[in-house]
Amino acid sequence: MTSPTTCSKNRRLFSRREMVWLSGTALLTGRAWGVLSEGDRKWAEAKLRQLSLAERVGQMMSVHKGVAGLREGLRVGKAGSLQVPRAGKTTARDVVEFNNEIQSLTRIPLITMGAVEAGMGKVAREATVFPNNMAIGATDSEELAHAAARVTAKEARALGIFWPGVTVADVNSNPLNPIINTRSFGDSPEKVSRLLVASIRAVQDERLISTANHFPGHGATSQDSHLELPTVDRTREELDRIDLPPFRAAIAAGVGTMCTAHICYPALEPDQKLPATMSKAILTKLLRDELGFEGFVHSDSLMMEAITRNFTFADAAVQSVRAGCDVLLAYPDWEECFKAVLTAAEKDGEFRSRVDESAGRLLAWKRWVGLFDAKPIDLESCLAVLSNPAHKNTAARVARASMTAVRGNEFLSSLSQRERPLCIVGRQRRPDPSHAALLELLRERWPEATSFELEVEPTAERLRELDGRAKGADAVIFLGFTEVRNNHPDSVRFPKRQAEAVARLSRDVPLAVLCFGSPYAVDGFPDARALACAYDKIPVCLSAAVDALLGKQPWPGKPPVKLG
Template structure:
C-alpha cells in the first residue's frame, strides 16, 4: 500500500486494515468485516501483549512528535528535523525505529496544514505502524483546547476557549463543543484530545493556565469539564482532563520553571480535586499529569508527574481511576530540573504513568526505559499494565478494527455550516460586558459610523486566523460601520501611540483591544491618550479579563477571553447591538491598587 498523502483517496476496507496489521491477525482470528470492538476483551488484548518483544513494549509507552505533513514524503526541512531529532528522515521511519504507541500533532512540526492533509497524514502514520511485524494502530493526539491553545485551525470549527465557556456557564454548550470538536478530530484521524483543562484558576498571575481554565469556582469547573468530556467521548475521541493534581494556583510556567502549589491537603480536596473527580465520574478516558510540586500531597520534592504517592496513591487508589495516565510533555523544564532526561521516563512509569509524552530526546528516553527493564528496575509486568490500559482505550475507540479515516468524510464533518453556526452562537453567549457607563454601548452606524480598531495583535494559536484588529474591523464593517484596523502591539512605542492618537482624531469611535495589561504596560498609556481625545473608547480584553482593573477610565469594557475569530466576531455583534451580551465573569477581578478587594465578583456581567 502507498501513503494516502501522495494522492490516494480510497478508504481501506476493514479486511485490508487487519491484513496490514500483521500483529493483530497473527494473534487473533478475525473472520468477518463485522468485528465489533467488544471482541477485543482483556484476554485477547493480553494475547497481543504476550507476543510483543520488550523493545516493542517500550515503544508502545511513548507518544512522540514527528516532523512533516506526510508520513513518507515530508518537505526537506522536515526531513532534516527528523534526522536531527530521531536519526531518520520520515515519520514512518520514526515509528518503525521506535515502535511508537502514539504520535502528537503540532503546528510547528508542520503536521496540521489543513483538514484533508491531516487525515492523509493520519492514514499514512497508521499504515506505517500497522505494516510492521506485530504492528498496532497508533493513538494520534493533539492539544485542541480551543481559545488560545489550538493546533488545528480553520477551516476546522474553532470554538471559544474554556474561560469563555465558563462565562457562558452552559453545560449544553460545553457538551456541544466537545461533540462537534470531537467529530471533526475523529474525521481527521485524531483520536485523543488533550482537553479539557480541569484546573481551577484562582491566581490572576497564573502565566500558563489563566483563560485555559473554565474559571475559579470548583463546582462550575467540575460541571463544565464533565460536560465537555461527555461531548468528546460521545464522538469517539478520548478526552484528557489536565493537569493533575491541579495547576490553577501557580505563578510559574511549568514549561520554563518548576511551580509549587502551597495548598494544604484540605484546600486541595476542596479546590483542585473536584473537577478531576467529576471527570472520572463522567468516564474520562485519560488524565494528564502536571509538572508541579505539591508538598501537601508528596513532600519528597518530586514533581507530580514523577510522584507515586500522587499518581498511584491518590489518583489510582483514592480516586479509583483506572484509565490512561499521560504525562505532560517531557521536554518541559518543570519535570527536567531535578532529574536527567534518562531518569524522568523511568521514574514516571514507576509513579504510575502509562504514556510518556514527547521526550526531548526520544533515543535517550526509549533506551533508558529498556535498560531499566533489563536491569530489573522496571518489570515487564509493569509495562504490561500500562500497555493493557492503552490497548483497552484503543479498542474502545475502535482503532483495532477501524484505524483509518475516509478522505471524503473530512468534507462532511469538518468546518460545516452547521458547526460554524454553533460556534458563533456559543460565542455570543460568552461575551461579557464588564463596564458600560452612560450606556455607551451599543454603538450605532448613524452616530459612530467611522470606527478605528486598534490594539494588540497576538499571533493566532493555530496560525490560520487573525490578525485580531483586522477580524474585528471586518466584522464591524459587515455590520454597517466603516472600520479601519491599526495594529499597535502589546508594547506600543511612543511613536506608535502618537500615530494611533492622530488616527483616532479622524474617527467617530475607537475600539481598542488590550492584552494582559500590567502596571507598567505602555498599553495603559495608549488607552489613556485615546481617552484624552474625547472620542468614545470601547476596550476589549482579548485574553485575561483582569485588564479592566488597570484602566479605570474606560466607559465601556468587554471581555472575550481570547482573540480567536469566533470570539471577536461575537464581540463585534455585541458592540453593534446585533446581540445582547450574556456572559458573566467566571473569575473575580480584584482591584489593581488593592488586590484584597474585589472589583467585579464572579457572576458580574451587564446586558442591554
C-alpha cells in the same frame, strides 16, 4: 473497579451540593462510558502476552512527526501513540495521508493524538476552531460545552484521530497565571467541573479518548512549567476544596486519561523537588488508590524545562513510570526515553510489572476506541464531515453567548448611537492578522466610527496623534488583545505602554474597554465607563463583539472569574 473505601473517601471530599450534582452526572453519563469492559481487559491481557518486552515498552512512548527515525521506529514497535502534524497551513489531506501512512507501518495501531485545545481547526484548516475554554466558561452552558466538544470529536474521528485534544481541568485561581488562564473554564471549581464533564461526555459519545489536564492542578501557579519547575504551596485542605474537585468529577464521568503537572506540591509529596509527574504519592496513592482513577496517566512533555533543568531525560522517564505514568510524551529524545525504560524493565521485575500494567491499559483503550478494526480514512468522507455548516454555526453560537459586559452595559448599548466614536485597535505583541481583521470589520459594519491602530510601543508622535483624535470624539472604545503563550508570562495583560496611553484618555472622554483574551486585563482601567470581554481573537469572536457594540446582539455572558 473503584472500591467501596475509595467511594467513601470521595464522598467525604465533596460538599453535599457537589455530591448531588455528581450523582446526576453519573446517571447522565453512564459510569461505563470510558470505563473499560471486562471483555476489553481480557482481550488486552491476551494481546499483551503476544508482545515482546520491547514492544510493551513501545506502547508507552508517545512521539510526533518531527522525531528522528520515526518510520523505522514505528515498524519495530517503539511507539504506542503519536501526535499528528498541526500548523496553520496543514490541510485535511495532509492529516489523512499522514495517518493512513503511519498506521500502515505498525503491527499494533497507534493512538493518534490531536494534542490541541479549541477544536480540530488547529490541526486541519478545513476543520472548526472554537473559542477558548474561558469563553465557554462565560456562557456557563453545559449544552454549549458539550456541543463544542462533540463537534471537535466528530471532526477528530473523521481525520483519523482517536485522542482528540486537551481538556483543561485546572481551576484558574491565580489571575497572573502565565500558562493556564484563558485555557481554563474559570475560577469556580463547581463551574469547571460541570463544563469539564459535559466535554468528556461529548468526546466519549463518539467513542474517543477524553482527557483532563493537569493533575493535580495547574491553576494556582505564577510560573510557566515550560520554563521552570513551579511549586504550589497549598495545604491539602485547599487542594481538596479548589483544585481537585474537577478531577474527581472527571473520574466520576469515566474520563479516559489524565495528564500530569510538572509542578511540586509539598502538601502531597514529601520530596519538595519532585514534580507530580514523578511522584508515586500523587499519581498512585492519590490519583489511583484514593480517587479511584481507572484510565491511563500520561506525562506532560518531558522536554519542558521544568524537567530538563532538574533531571536527566533517562531518569525523568524511569521515575515517571515508577510513579504511575502509563504514557510518556517523549519527543524529541524518543530513543533515549525508550532505552532508559527498557533497560530498567530488563533489570527490575517490579518495574517490568509496571510496564506490563501500562501497556495492558493502552491496548485495552485501543480496543475500546475501535483501533484494531479501523480502516484507512477516506478523504472525501472526512471532508464531508469537516464541511458541515452546523459545525461552524456551533462555534458562532459559543462566541455570541460568551460576549460579556463586566460593567457599564447601558453605556455599551449607547455606543452605536454616538455621533463621533473613536475605536482604538491595539496591535499584539506577536504579529497576527487578528487586529487587521478587526479593523476591517469595524470599517465595514461601523463606518461612522473612526478607527485608530495603536502599536505595542507607540512613539511620542503617535501618542500626540491619538490625543488629537480623542479630543474630537464623543466616546472612545479600546479593543485590545492579550494571548496566553508559552514563554511569555506578561502576555496575559495588555502591552504596558499601550494600556497607559488608553487609560489617560478616560480623563476627558468616556471610555469603554473590550478585551479579546484574558478578562483580567480589563482590571487595569478603573476609570473606564464600561468594561467588556470577548475572550478570544478568532473570527467568530471578532464578529460577535462588533455586533454587540452595534447593538445587534446582547451581552449575555457572565465573567467566569472574579474581577475588580
